[in-house]
Amino acid sequence: MSEDTMPDVSLIRDADLRKELERHKRRNLLPKLLALEIQILIEEQTKRDASDAERQTELQAMPRDRRRRAEVHDHFLNEEPQAEDLRHLHSVLAICGLPYDRLPLDVREYSREQGNMAIDVAAGSLRGPDGSKVLQPLPFGPKARLILMHLCSEAIRQQSPTIEIADTFTAFVREMGFSDSGGKKGPLTAFREQLNALASCSIKISSWTGNKVRSRQFFPIEEMDVWLSAHHDQPSLWPSTVTFSHTMFESLQKHALPVNARAVRAFQGSARKLDLYFWLGWRIHNINEPLHISWDAITEQFGSGFTRQRDFKAKFKEEVGHLKEVLPNLPLKLTEQGLVLSPADPAVLALPPVRKPLKKT
Known part of the structure; x- marks a missing residue:
């Protein structure tokens, strides 16, 4: 032949x-x-x-969000977790997160407790193009979390508290599944708002035992260089650099929690699902035997915005189901009493098998 x-x-x-x-x-x-x-x-x-x-x-x-989850699930079926998909977040933010929804501008403080830890966030202000003082809202929602993940990841990758983001931020927005359009209602405008809110806020992290309380307060972003438009009716461009405070950068190096960018993208529209994915990563790393968590504790952790626990339970079960669509081997089981979480390999969270050990927060 x-x-x-x-x-x-x-x-x-x-x-x-x-x-x-x-x-x-x-x-x-x-x-x-x-x-x-x-x-x-x-x-x-x-x-x-x-x-x-x-x-x-x-x-x-499929509806958009379900399709996004299905596409990421299909990817994980066909490919092992890759090092290039690895991102990082400060582990404290996986334990005590930011608000889920926008709070009124006159609400200047937000607190969240989990066990013997708490995070207190105070809103700040920035100067406008004409030098006037502009109050910033409290950072909230999925975009604030995605920005923190991006900044933490770049600080780890660049090994510097000063993060060059002028060329990476728009690409990051696209990577997370958003368009890079601006305008009044465009995704870039919403991301810019959250970046400004994060750049101006202060954070206090507290932990306590029976006879001792330890608190640490800092501005997560110490400095931000922004090029302002020469036209009065046009908003500022993206910052060229963002600098973490010494406290934030030093703590991040000790407590960087690994996450998978593709998994994060699957949940990019839901702050609670992102929090749950981050929290599972921290919890699974820190247990050696099955952990039982009551519904009261789960509600305290994730139930913000719900007045009745039964309504929260129904929503939480639905959202856990969404996580399992993407990560079907999650060692998580819901019972009448609450949640049971078992030790597992990092692969259940779509993480590469080799990673640096985390220090317990």
Whole structure:
């Protein structure tokens, strides 16, 4: 059999099938046998293509958020967690998070407790282009959390408290699944608002025992360089640099919690789901036996905005189900009494198997 009559090997595209093709070529098979092996690989590629097309049709019919979760789940089925998807967040922010929803501008403080720890956030102010003082809201919602993850990740990657973000921030916004459009209601404008709120706020972290209280207060962002537009009716451009305070950077280096950017993207529209994913990463790392947590404790941790626990329970169960759509091996079980969390390998959180040990907060 001549090369002219040999099946078209360009139809074989998947890496594993291409590898199998090369193996067959090295076997020095008779042309007819090689053609048969190539045809089998082409048929397998055709089946995969048909299955992929069918899956794409299913995905397109799904609501946006469900489709996003399904796409990330499919990715994790086909690929092991990769180091390039690794991001970081300060572990304290995985224990005691920010507000879920926008608070009125005249609300200048926010507190959150979890066990024997608390976070107190105080809103601040910035100067406008004309030098006037502009009150900033308390940082809130998923975008504030995503920004903190991005800044913490860049500080770890760049090994510096001063983070060059002029060229990385827009790419980060796109990576998280948002468009990079500006305008009054554009995603970039919303991200800019949260970055300004974070740049102006102060944070106090407290922990206590029966006879001792320890508190540490700091501005997470010590300095921010922003280029202002020359046109009065145009907003500021992205900052070129953001500098963490010494306290924040020093603490981050000791307590950097690894997370997977793809998993984060799956939950990018929900502050509570992000908090749950971050919290599970911290908890799973710090337990050696099953941990039982009551509904009262879960409500204290994640129930902000609910007046009735039964309403929160229903929503929480739904959101845990969404996490398991993406991460089906989460060692988490809900019972009538609360939540049971078991020790597990980092892979259940879509993390690479090797990571630096975290110090307990």
